[in-house]
Amino acid sequence: xxxxxxxxxxxxxxxxxxxxxxxxxxxxxxxxxxxxxxxxxxxxxxxxxxxxxxxxxxxxxxxxxxxxxxxxxxxxxxxxxxxxxxxxxxxxxxxxxxxxxxxxxxxxxxxxxxxxxxxxxxxxxxxxxxxxxxxxxxxxxxxxxxxxxxxxxxxxxxxxxxxxxxxxxxxxxxxxxxxxxxxxxxxxxxxxxxxxxxxxxxxxxxxxxxxxxxxxxxxxxxxxxxxxxxxxxxxxxxxxxxxxxxxxxxxxxxxxxxxxxxxx
Amino acid sequence: xxxxxxxxxxxxxxxxxxxxxxxxxxxxxxxxxxxxxxxxxxxxxxxxxxxxxxxxxxxxxxxxxxxxxxxxxxxxxxxxxxxxxxxxxxxxxxxxxxxxxxxxxxxxxxxxxxxxxxxxxxxxxxxxxxxxxxxxxxxxxxxxxxxxxxxxxxxxxxxxxxxxxxxxxxxxxxxxxxxxxxxxxxxxxxxxxxxxxxxxxxxxxxxxxxxxxxxxxxxxxxxxxxxxxxxxxxxxxxxxxxxxxxxxxxxxxxxxxxxxxxxxxxxxxxxxxxxxxxxxxxxxxxxxxxxxxxxxxxxxxxxxxxxxxxxxxxxxxxxxxxxxxxxxxxxxxxxxxxxxxxxxxxxxxxxxxxxxxxxxxxxxxxxxxxxxxxxxxxxxxxxxxxxxxxxxxxxxxxxxxxxxxxxxxxxxxxxxxxxxxxxxxxxxxxxxxxxxxxxxxxxxx
Numbered sequence: 019x020x021x022x023x024x025x026x027x028x029x030x031x032x033x034x035x036x037x038x039x040x041x042x043x044x045x046x047x048x049x050x051x052x053x054x055x056x057x058x059x060x061x062x063x064x065x066x067x068x069x070x071x072x073x074x075x076x077x078x079x080x081x082x083x084x085x086x087x088x089x090x091x092x093x094x095x096x097x098x099x100x101x102x103x104x105x106x107x108x109x110x111x112x113x114x115x116x117x118x119x120x121x122x123x124x125x126x127x128x129x130x131x132x133x134x135x136x137x138x139x140x141x142x143x144x145x146x147x148x149x150x151x152x153x154x155x156x157x158x159x160x161x162x163x164x165x166x167x168x169x170x171x172x173x174x175x176x177x178x179x180x181x182x183x184x185x186x187x188x189x190x191x192x193x194x195x196x197x198x199x200x201x202x203x204x205x206x207x208x209x210x211x212x213x214x215x216x217x218x219x220x221x222x223x224x225x226x227x228x229x230x231x232x233x234x235x236x237x238x239x240x241x242x243x244x245x246x247x248x249x250x251x252x253x254x255x256x257x258x259x260x261x262x263x264x265x266x267x268x269x270x271x272x273x274x275x276x277x278x279x280x281x282x
Numbered sequence: 283x284x285x286x287x288x289x290x291x292x293x294x295x296x297x298x299x300x301x302x303x304x305x306x307x308x309x310x311x312x313x314x315x316x317x318x319x320x321x322x323x324x325x326x327x328x329x330x331x332x333x334x335x336x337x338x339x340x341x342x343x344x345x346x347x348x349x350x351x352x353x354x355x356x357x358x359x360x361x362x363x364x365x366x367x368x369x370x371x372x373x374x375x376x377x378x379x380x381x382x383x384x385x386x387x388x389x390x391x392x393x394x395x396x397x398x399x400x401x402x403x404x405x406x407x408x409x410x411x412x413x414x415x416x417x418x419x420x421x422x423x424x425x426x427x428x429x430x431x432x433x434x435x436x437x438x439x440x441x442x443x444x445x446x447x448x449x450x451x452x453x454x455x456x457x458x459x460x461x462x463x464x465x466x467x468x469x470x471x472x473x474x475x476x477x478x479x480x481x482x483x484x485x486x487x488x489x490x491x492x493x494x495x496x497x498x499x500x501x502x503x504x505x506x507x508x509x510x511x512x513x514x515x516x517x518x519x520x521x522x523x524x525x526x527x528x529x530x531x532x533x534x535x536x537x538x539x540x541x542x543x544x545x546x547x548x549x550x551x552x553x554x555x556x557x558x559x560x561x562x563x564x565x566x567x568x569x570x571x572x573x574x575x576x577x578x579x580x581x582x583x584x585x586x587x588x589x590x591x592x593x594x595x596x597x598x599x600x601x602x603x604x605x606x607x608x609x610x611x612x613x614x615x616x617x618x619x620x621x622x623x624x625x626x627x628x629x630x631x632x633x634x635x636x637x638x639x640x641x642x643x644x645x646x647x648x649x650x651x652x653x654x655x656x657x658x659x660x661x662x663x664x665x666x667x668x669x670x671x672x673x674x675x676x677x678x679x680x681x682x683x684x685x686x687x688x689x690x691x692x693x694x695x696x697x698x699x700x701x702x703x704x705x706x707x708x709x710x711x712x713x714x715x716x717x718x719x720x721x722x723x724x725x726x727x
Contacts, residue, residue, distance in 0.1 A: 068579060094581035106576035108569050112717050119569045123581035125562040132561040133554060139561070151722060164719045186581060 019082065021046040021222050022067075022190060027076035029059075029066050036062040037073070038246040044190075044239070049216050049223045051233045053257075054243035055266075060226045061103055063243070064192050068100055069093040081189060095123045097189035101179045101196060103226075109168035113159060113178055116167050117150035120185030150185065157181040157211060173204050177211075184215065191215065193225040197232050205229060209236055234258070242266070288338050301339035305349055308332040313357055320365045323654045329361070330646065337639055337713075354545055359538055363518075364526050369537045371653050373609070376544035377602055379645040382629040383551045383638065384598030389627065390636035390715065391564065392591035393571025394464070395472040397623055398479020402596035404486060404618035405455045406448040406603020411502040411613040412495065414441060425490045425498045438506035445547075445604050452600020453593040460592035464585055467574065479623055486615040501614025505607050510535055540609040547605065551598050552638055558594065560718060567591055621694070628697045632704055634711025643712055648700075652693060660690040 022044040029037040036059045065071045069090035131139040157177040197205045240257045242250040244266045312329030319325045362369030388396045418435040420428035463474045490498030558564045566587045569577040633644020666680040
C-alpha cells in the first residue's frame with residue numbers, strides 16, 4: 019500500500035479553486051516532485067496535507083490512516099515533516115534549540131522530572147542534544163550550534179530547516195522550494211543531501227521545486243499542477259515529452275531544462 | 283545602556299580579588315549610607331544597586347549566592363525595620379518582581395500579550411480575603427449591614443495553606459480564561475485579555491448581590507494574618523534593639539514576615555522558571571512566540587502550550603494575591619485596575635522581556651520610581667513652593683508654580699515615556715534575554 023494516498027482533494031478560497039479534484043499517490047521510499055507555474059496550488063496542496071488548511075472534500079490517507087481534519091501538530095506527530103517556501107526558523111533560538119524543537123513529539127519528560135532534573139530528564143536532554151549535533155553535521159552545519167538561527171547565512175538557514183524537519187524522524191518529508199535562492203554549487207550539494215536522506219534514512223521525500231535541474235535530477239515521479247488541477251504525472255522523461263505540460267507551463271521550462279542538461 | 287556601561291566598567295576589575303572586594307565595598311558603602319542618612323533616596327539606591335554589581339561581576343557562584351542572601355535576608359530587613367518606609371518599598375518590589383516574573387512567562391517566553399494579567403492577582407487576593415475573613419458568614423448581608431461580631435471562617439494560620447491553594451486556583455482560572463481566549467492571535471489576544479481583566483474587576487465590584495461574596499466596592503476587611511509568636515517579637519527586641527535603635531512593633535514584624543515570604547516565593551518562582559525554560563515546554567513556548575505556524579508543524583500543540591504558559595504565569599500572580607490580602611488585611615476592586623496590568627507589563631518590557639534578572643530589575647526600577655523618586659520630587663517641589671527661591675535668568679518665583687504640577691501624579695505619563703524611549707533605544711530591555719550556550723565540543727568534527 020502507498021505511504022500517501024490522496025483522492026479527489028478539493029480546496030477553494032472564496033470563488034477560487036486552489037485545489038480541484040487532485041488524486042495523488044506516493045510509495046514508501048520514493049522521491050517525487052510537484053511542479054507547476056506560480057499560483058498553481060502547490061503550496062496550498064502542502065498546507066492541506068499538513069493540516070494548516072482543512073480540505074473542503076477528498077480523502078488523505080497517510081500510513082494507512084486518514085489524516086483529514088486532524089490538527090497540524092497531530093499530523094506532524096503521525097510522521098509528516100515539512101520545510102517552508104520562505105524559511106520559517108525560530109529566529110531567536112540557537113541552532114541546537116531549533117533542532118531540539120523539531121524533536122518535540124519524541125520527548126517524554128514530565129513536569130516533575132523537569133522541575134527536579136531527575137535522571138530521566140537529564141538523560142533524555144543529553145541524548146537529544148547528541149542527536150541534534152549529529153543532525154547538524156549530517157546536513158552540513160558545523161561549529162554553529164550556539165549561534166542564533168537569525169545570524170546564519172541564507173544557505174545554512176535552509177539546511178537548518180531541513181535538520182529541524184529531520185529531527186522529528188518523519189516518514190514523509192515535504193520540502194517547499196528548498197533550492198530557491200541557491201547558487202548552482204549549493205543546489206548540487208543540497209540535491210545530494212536529499213538523495214542521502216532517502217537512501218540512508220529511508221525517508222520518503224516530496225518536494226515542490228522550480229529549479230528544473232533539481233527536479234529532473236532526483237525525482238522518480240513528477241506531478242504537474244496548473245490552476246489547481248493535476249494536469250500530468252509520470253517519470254521525468256515522460257513529463258519532459260508531455261505535450262500538455264509543455265503547452266501549459268513547461269514550454270519554456272522544459273526547453274531550458276533540456277538545454278541545461280545537454281550542457282551538463 | 284545602563285548594563286553595557288556597567289559591564290565596561292566592571293570588566294577592568296574582573297580578575298583576582300577585585301570583584302569580591304568591589305561587591306563587599308558596594309554593600310558596605312550602601313549599608314553605611316542608609317544607616318547614617320535614613321531619609322536619603324540616593325543612599326537607598328546605592329544599597330539596592332549593589333544587587334546589580336553582584337549580578338554583573340565575575341565571581342564564584344557560591345559567593346554571589348551568599349552575598350545576595352546576606353543582602354536580601356539580613357541587611358535589607360534590618361534597614362527596613364529601622365526605617366519602616368523602606369520595608370514597604372522592598373515588600374512592594376518583591377511583590378511586583380514576582381508578578382513581573384509571572385507575566386514574563388506569558389509575554390516574554392510564550393509571546394502572548396496579556397493585558398489583563400492582574401485578574402489572576404485578584405483571584406488569589408479574593409480567595410484568601412473570602413476564606414480568611416468574616417465574609418463567609420456575611421454572605422447574606424448587603425454590604426455595610428453585616429454585624430461586626432461575625433465569626434471568622436478559618437484560623438489565620440490557614441493562610442499558609444492558602445498560599446498553595448492560591449497557586450492551584452489561579453492556575454485553574456488561567457486555564458478557564460485561557461481556553462476561549464487563546465484561540466485568537468496577536469492583537470486580538472491583547473484585546474480579549476484586556477476585556478477579561480476588566481471582567482474580573484467588575485465581578486469583584488458587583489458580586490455583593492445576590493450573594494455577598496466580595497462586599498462590592500467597599501472591599502473586604504479585616505482579613506486575617508497568620509499568628510506571630512510572641513517570643514519572636516521579644517527575641518528581636520531583646521537582641522537587635524541596639525542595631526535598630528527603637529522597639530520593634532508587632533506590625534513591623536508582620537511587614538518583615540511578608541517581605542521574607544515574598545522572597546521565598548520569588549526564589550521558588552525563579553527556580554521553576556529557569557527549569558521550565560530549559561526543557562521541552564520552555565522551548566515550545568519560545569517556538570510558539572517565534573513562529574506559530576512553524577511551531578505547530580513541529581508537532582507542538584498550540585492551545586495546550588499557550589494554556590500551560592497562562593496557567594504557570596497565573597499561578598505566580600495567585601500566590602502573590604494571597605500574600606497581598608494578608609499583608610494589607612484589606613482588599614478592594616480598586617487594587618486590580620487596568621493600570622496595574624499595564625504597570626507590570628512596563629516592568630517586563632523595561633527590564634527585558636524573557637530575562638529573569640531583567641524583569642526583576644524592571645520591577646525594582648518602576649517601584650522605586652513610583653514610591654520614592656516621583657514622591658520625593660513632589661515633596662521637593664512643595665518645599666520650593668513654600669520658600670522664596672527664584673529661578674535665575676527667567677526670574678520665576680517657585681511659589682508661583684502651579685500646584686497642579688505634582689510629579690507623583692504623572693505616573694502614567696512616565697510609563698508612556700519610558701516605553702517610548704526603551705522601544706527606540708533598547709527594545710530588548712535593560713538586561714536582555716540570552717539563550718543558554720551549550721558546552722558542545724564542535725571543533726572535533
